[in-house]
Amino acid sequence: MRTRFPRPAVPVVAGCLLAAAACGSSSAKDAGASASGGEKLNVVATTTQVADFARNVGGDKVKITQLLKPNVDPHDYEPSPADVQAIAQADVVLENGVGLERWLDQTIKSAGFHGTLVDASKGVAVRKGNGSDEEAAGDPHIWHNPKNAEIMSRNIATAFEGKDSADKAAYEANLTSYTTKLDQLDSWIAGQINTIPADQRKLVTNHDAFGYYIDRYHLTFVGSIIPSFDTSAELSGKQLSSLISKIKSTGVKAIFSESSLPPKTAEAIGKQAGVKVEAGEDSLYGDTLGPAGSAGATYLDLERHNTTTIVTALKG
Incomplete structure (x- = not known):
């Protein structure tokens, strides 16, 4: 939360x-x-x-x-x-x-x-x-x-x-x-992302926090549940319907929630779109590291965890 x-x-x-x-x-x-x-x-x-x-x-x-x-x-x-x-x-x-x-x-x-x-x-x-x-x-x-x-x-x-x-x-x-x-x-992230089939490197996230990662490792950004860099923004009904349609039409494999944001909306969209939602311990660390002992306790841990979560979900 x-x-x-x-x-x-x-x-x-x-x-x-x-x-x-x-x-x-x-x-x-x-x-x-x-x-x-x-x-x-x-x-x-x-x-x-x-x-x-x-x-x-x-x-x-x-x-x-x-x-x-x-x-x-x-x-x-x-x-x-x-x-x-x-x-x-x-x-x-x-x-x-x-x-x-x-x-x-x-x-x-x-x-x-x-x-x-x-x-x-x-x-x-x-x-x-x-x-x-x-x-x-x-x-x-x-x-x-x-x-x-x-x-x-x-x-x-x-x-x-x-x-x-x-x-x-x-x-x-x-x-x-x-x-x-x-x-x-x-180098490790690039190698991991390259194991995903090119047509499956499509990302839907909780908010627009992963643009630099997407650009660096050549993923395709389909959309975010919060259509902003700022987590205080809200998705309109029209934007919600549009995102669900894009998820279905582009063949997105999964929606990724984030450790610092509630997963409810992501889970609702995933249910409507018929795709898996990575939440809980498998969510991404977007705006913050995790607590000591977590998978995102350091920056290096965070990026490894995010990459492993993304690769596993998009290859599945």
Whole structure:
């Protein structure tokens, strides 16, 4: 189930914001400072994916505070007082970018943050949206192409090196090791997708979150139950009927639900279209990693699980 956090009472939030602003950024490191003596960079990462990249790049030189928990939808997240406090005390704040964290700018302003804000999407070729407000920045699900994950990891490493030049060699070594794993993942996914007959490489998902994956591995996107990058959009009756017709006419093998979204609509469409729905433990990880111990606990795990689920269903 997607998790929504209720807005806390205004006096509580206001009190926290005032406290955070008064503290300012309690950063113990300035640009070029050293991490010697066991002191770590204090890093806040917005999403589960960005936090995972930061852990791989930063290793034991950084302390990561991850704002979004596994299976929490980033599109409609509401920051907590603890998030404001964490940002106020951070040396570095890492964001996915491409409009995914629409709530972040105001939170940073409220926190009185004076550290380094890193847009991990810098340098990524962004897929265009449909012109609507929620898609004005383009498709934010950039991590579903491992080559984009490499760019994001490089941006994170550069930021860490800028704040902690004494540990540059460690960050570079970690980045090299992780990039090798991402390259291996990319090759493995391509090989797996190529085992699906070409005329069966057709994808229907819960929302339009897999465009970068589809483009990278040459699948055909038939449609999504939520016709948007944003999970708050809704499918009209006409669009629902059209999607069912497309599923039937194109010979789609399966519909894929997502770990952070309720599967009810997907299951209803699957029943009407007469196709299997991959839900529950076999659903895809779209907007978020899974909890520790799950099939999507890390980015590498997530993409392997998604690929195995897709390949098994489309070959069946």
